[in-house]
Amino acid sequence: MKKIFALAAGLTLLSACHTVESISISQLPEMAARKQKIASAASSLIILSIPFGSTFVAEAREGLLRQCPQGAIEGVLSKHETVSYFPGVAVEQRVSMEAYCINAKRKG
């Protein structure tokens, strides 16, 4: 009983551990163009090693596009990480994207 309690306590201490799985950044715009910063994120749970959907990547991208419907999106920092709430039981896959919205002026 003591061992089980100690194991549970130990695993709880590891809760909410963030692990970066992949990260990428695209070309940054000129300094003067970095006026509007946008961000979006989406996640999916994995319970008992069973993932529930993989559409969260598209959701994160769509969230970014909604914030900049008329401009270009540059300097995209995309980060894929897993958050372990209870190792082996509940893990969250999360994708976050940060970027700059560039609204081009119309010529003429």
Place this chain on the structure above:
Amino acid sequence: MKLRSLIFGLALPLLNKGCTYTTAVSQTNVPVDRTKVVQASVEKNIVFGFNFDNDFSLQLIEKLKQSCPGGEIRGVTTHDKVTLYFLFIFWKRHVEAQGYCVPQRKAHASIEPSWDDFSSYAKDDTP
């Protein structure tokens, strides 16, 4: 107790059958023109973990090029996934990419807004 552990140990892989996990995500700069969406995907079956090369991913570029002849592909989202099947003996790597096909502009090398479009921002920053 041992029988229960054995049953649980065998059942868990079966529960993971067909489970898809994301391994990598990336996103490039997104253009203003997002009218034409292009998609492509490649996959590879792996048995017993034997994977001698990852050349299958190179086909993704060719497939994207074919879907956008004469244009440039911008705003590419790449999503790398792995699907595990029975007892982890067999799994599948799946890479998909989605982007926007924009016409090549002869006047500028880059399809993104040119620096001239931001000239007003530069003027605002000067004291």
